[in-house]
Amino acid sequence: MVKPTKVTNSIRRLRFESDEMTQAELASRVGITRQTLIAIEQGRYSPSLEVAFLIARAFGVAIDEVFGYPDGE
Numbered sequence: 001m002v003k004p005t006k007v008t009n010s011i012r013r014l015r016f017e018s019d020e021m022t023q024a025e026l027a028s029r030v031g032i033t034r035q036t037l038i039a040i041e042q043g044r045y046s047p048s049l050e051v052a053f054l055i056a057r058a059f060g061v062a063i064d065e066v067f068g069y070p071d072g073e
Contacts, residue, residue, distance in 0.1 A: 005046040008068045012041055014059045030054045 015021040027037040032051060039045035040055075047055065047067075056063040 005043055006070060007046045008043065008070070009041065010066055010068075011037075011055065014061070014066065018059060026055070026058060029058045 011026070015023070015026060023037050023041070024034050027034045030037070030051060031054065036045065040047050040051075052063055052067055056066045059066065
């Protein structure tokens with residue numbers, strides 16, 4: 001069984017704020033598979049730093065507007 005990551009994200013919200021961008025569209029822009037994007041969005045997988053920056057860039061926001069990590073961990 002895969003342990004969920006502690007990294008949180010706002011990808012779903014940002015996709016819908018971006019004219020309801022599909023997972024496939026975002027994955028294509030970032031250069032990853034839709035399945036990988038789904039796993040990241042659902043918190044089952046933490047992206048590499050490079051992919052995290054590419055996702056943030058696709059939305060035109062700072063990386064910390066997309067990803068977070070709980071304080072005190």
